[in-house]
Each structure stands twice: as C-alpha cells, then as structure tokens.
Amino acid sequence: MKILVPVKRVVDYNVKVRVKSDGTGVDIANVKMSMNPFDEIAVEEAVRLKEKGAATEIIAVSCGDAKCQETLRTAMAIGADRGILVETTEELQPLAVAKLLKALVDKEQPALVILGKQAIDDDANQTGQMLAALADLPQATFASKVEVAGDKVSVTREVDGGLETISLSLPAVITTDLRLNEPRYVTLPNIMKAKKKQLDTFKPEDLGVDVKPRLKTLKVSEPPKRGAGIKVPDVATLVDKLKNEAKVI
Ligand code: AMP
Numbered sequence: 001m002k003i004l005v006p007v008k009r010v011v012d013y014n015v016k017v018r019v020k021s022d023g024t025g026v027d028i029a030n031v032k033m034s035m036n037p038f039d040e041i042a043v044e045e046a047v048r049l050k051e052k053g054a055a056t057e058i059i060a061v062s063c064g065d066a067k068c069q070e071t072l073r074t075a076m077a078i079g080a081d082r083g084i085l086v087e088t089t090e091e092l093q094p095l096a097v098a099k100l101l102k103a104l105v106d107k108e109q110p111a112l113v114i115l116g117k118q119a120i121d122d123d124a125n126q127t128g129q130m131l132a133a134l135a136d137l138p139q140a141t142f143a144s145k146v147e148v149a150g151d152k153v154s155v156t157r158e159v160d161g162g163l164e165t166i167s168l169s170l171p172a173v174i175t176t177d178l179r180l181n182e183p184r185y186v187t188l189p190n191i192m193k194a195k196k197k198q199l200d201t202f203k204p205e206d207l208g209v210d211v212k213p214r215l216k217t218l219k220v221s222e223p224p225k226r227g228a229g230i231k232v233p234d235v236a237t238l239v240d241k242l243k244n245e246a247k248v249i
Helices: 037-051 068-078 094-108 127-135 188-194 235-244
Strands: 002-006 009-011 033-035 057-064 082-087 112-116 139-149 152-159 162-169 172-176 199-202
Touching (some): 002 037, 002 094, 009 068, 033 037, 033 068, 037 057, 037 068, 037 112, 037 172, 057 068, 057 094, 068 082, 112 127, 127 139, 127 172, 139 162
Parallel strands (some): 002 057, 057 082, 082 199, 112 172
Antiparallel strands (some): 009 033, 152 162
C-alpha cells in the first residue's frame, strides 16, 4: 500500500511575520521557512503505518519553487521513501494544488493520501477536501486517530464537543489534526540517508494542470495593536470598565 503525503513549505511557525507596507501580503524575504506543522504530523503518521506493516511505500510531494526540495528532504529524513517536486514559481492556490495532487493520485494510485488539515500560511483548510472531490475519494478530515484494517481505514475525528469515528474504504483522503501524533526528531544519520533518496521533478504542464491563480488578495492588514494594561483599585471599578469602556459584559 502506497501513501502519498503532500508537504508544504511555509514560514516557520516561530516567526512573527510582518505585513508589507503596501498591504499586498506578508514579507517573507529572509524569513526562516519549514515544513507546515500539520504536514510533519502527516509524514509521521505515514511512517508509523509503514512501521506497523500497513504501508509499503511513502511518497512525499511538494508543490512550489525549487527550495521545496529542502522540505521534501526533511520528509524523507522523517521516513518518506521518495519525493516528488512539482516545480513552479507561480503563486499556488489550494485549487491548483488539489489539481496537481489529483494528477499525481492518478499516476501513483496511492491507497491513502494524508495531508495537513491546513497550511499555517494561508489557513485555507481546503486542499484535502478539494482533492477528495476531484479524485472522487472518501475523505476524513481533522483526524486524531488512524487505523488501517484490510481495505478499510477507521478515522477518529475531532468535532465540536467530542470525537467521531468513521470507517472509509480505501483509497481515501485523510487530513491530520494536531493531536494525531507527535512527530519524531530528525536525526543526522537520517538527514544524510535522505540526501540519497529518489527525488523526481515535474512541471505543472507535465501533469496537464493549469495553475493560474483564480483569486486575488485585495488587502492584508495587521491585527489591531493591544493597548497597555492598567491596574484598577477595586472590583467595582473593574466591573464598571468592563461594562462601559470595553463593553464586554
Ligand atoms: P490548505 O488547504 O492550503 O490549508 O492546505 C492543506 C494541506 O494541503 C497542507 O497541510 C498540505 O498537506 C497540502 N498542501 C497545500 N499546499 C501545498 C503545496 N504547495 N505543496 C504540497 N502540499 C500542499
């Protein structure tokens, strides 16, 4: 059983991004980039399934510029067997990525595609769902537990106020939630081994996909700045301020 794991190169989650002065986006020049944290969880889950004997091959795929090779090498250091880079300098929106992944699903015929539930840069939470629709596959989003048995996969999902467990027939699409697992640390020997693993590169045209953006970002703005805190002398003043100044009670 093959597992396809899409991994996105995003601004590292520790970096505090700044909005560009013209409001067209955030400034990512000279900023540390890393694998999207939910995708690290997806790679870890695929590796665990392989270690349990439920999977035989893990293919990591990243869509973007040549630097995404680093993200693929990280996925291979965690345990992916090979990587596919779909190389383009075009801005990729979730629908374009979903179409590229659909073409790779047709080519590789994986039994499972495990994506992150969302990319922490665009916060779109769309790609997995769009891929499931385009490839006509069952989907389980926000997975906090995944168990493969025969030609079925049982997925426990985090839903409002509790958990829901569903069973899907393979092939299927899963998106990971934060509590699915804790990704392992990448060791130096594994980083060295990853350098020798197979990495194939395609262009979107090779996959017959038009990746032109369909949406235009009109404006990006910083959240309002928080004012400094103050000390109040007593509870009555606090209640008065909450009621009449902050207007929250
Ligand atoms: P999004 O819909 O943008 O929030 O992304 C959800 C998930 O789709 C991510 O966690 C990745 O698994 C996958 N994904 C999105 N964009 C890319 C990309 N450019 N390359 C590879 N995977 C991606």
